[in-house]
Amino acid sequence: MNQQLPRDDELIPRLLAHDEHAYAQLVSAYHGLMVHLARAIVGPAIADEVAQEAWLSVIRALPRFERRSSLKTWILRIVSNTAKTRLRHESRTVNLQDALGDQTRIDPGQFNASGRWASPPVAWHADTPDDLLASRELRACIDASLDALPPMQRAALTLRDMQGLDMESLCKVLEVSESNGRVLLHRARHRVQAAIEAFYQR
Amino acid sequence: MKMMLPSCREITERASDYLDQNLSPWQRAAFRMHLLMCIYCRRHVRHLDLTVATLGRIAAEDETPQNDDIQQIVELLKRQQNESAGQKGEDGG
Incomplete structure (x- = not known):
């Protein structure tokens, strides 16, 4: 589309002039x-709502957009922040530490001492x-493995592997350092890979 | 001095960075050297690559927004803009 x-x-300039x-x-x-990213962070039930809210913020904040990133990256960051705020209100905290600190490393039992x-x-x-x-x-x-991912991991996976953003944009959108962005992506990919692996092991 | 090759465990930890071309030339060379010798790590990396490609395919089949949705958002934005035009100066920025 x-x-x-x-x-x-x-x-x-056309947006600022309210060109319909x-x-x-x-x-x-x-x-x-935007809906895809919102869904990754807050889940399907309120993703549309979050995207709408983000749109309103986008138009409101556009006169102050400083063009230090592309419009697309800037818009997605607003979505990400709207979704994170919403998630914090909805239920549990979702700080980066929670999202990073889960046990998604490859099962150490897969490797021997050496x-x-x-x-x-x-x-x-x-x-x-x-x-x-x-x-x-x-x-x-x-699909189940995607649904089970912590929000930030799922957001990283969605942006990079499903929507094709480069790493720099991903980190700007999610407001994480480059190394944290890589960790999020790495863990998310491994979780999905592990789910496929488990399927073939049966 | 002999170059230390990464272990299988280290290969799995760096596989994502390898696919994203994010290893230093030395790391990359050592990574590839390990792959040459280890069928399981070759398999692991191939599987990860396939996993990433599959995620891209799943995204591509995701629904694009309906015209109704688009129109609804545009109307929403117009309404907000009219409201803020009605109370000008509110946005200090």
Whole structure:
């Protein structure tokens, strides 16, 4: 849907002038992505609501946008912050420490004392994403592993591997250091990989 | 001095950075050397690569926003803009 979105320096003045067509272009380019990110952090029930709230903030704050990042990155950071605030209000705290501090490292039991594989990975009988996704049961395992990820890990995975953001933008959006961003991504990927591995081990 | 090759455990810890081209040239060389000798780590890294590709595929099938949704947001933004035009000067910035 985001074909023909004008460049930021062309689009921003039109947005500031309340050009309705520019609003529509911006919304159709980024709304899906915003909902996807919101869902990663707060879950499906209130993701739409969070995205709406973020849109209002975007338009309100746009006159003060300093263009130190792309418009897209800036908008996504507003979504991320809106979602994190919401999550804090909704229930448990979701500071970075919580999100990072969970036990998602590879099970140490997989390796022996010298760091070699004790229970090596099994063959997957799949060479492509299509092979993997052909099994509904496996697809359900993957979805369940995504749902079980801590919010920040899921957000990192969503932005980088599902939406193709580069690492620098990811870190700006989530307001984490580069090394923390990498840890979030690494752990999230490993969790999903472990879920697929568990499926083939059965 | 002999170069210390990473262990299998270390390979799994760095696999994500390896795929993202985020290792130093030395780390990368040592990583690849280990892969040459270890079928299980080759498998592990291949699986991680496939996992990442699969996530991209899942995202691609995600629903794009409906025209109704887009229109609804645009209306919301217009309404807010009209309201703030009605009480100008409120936004200090």
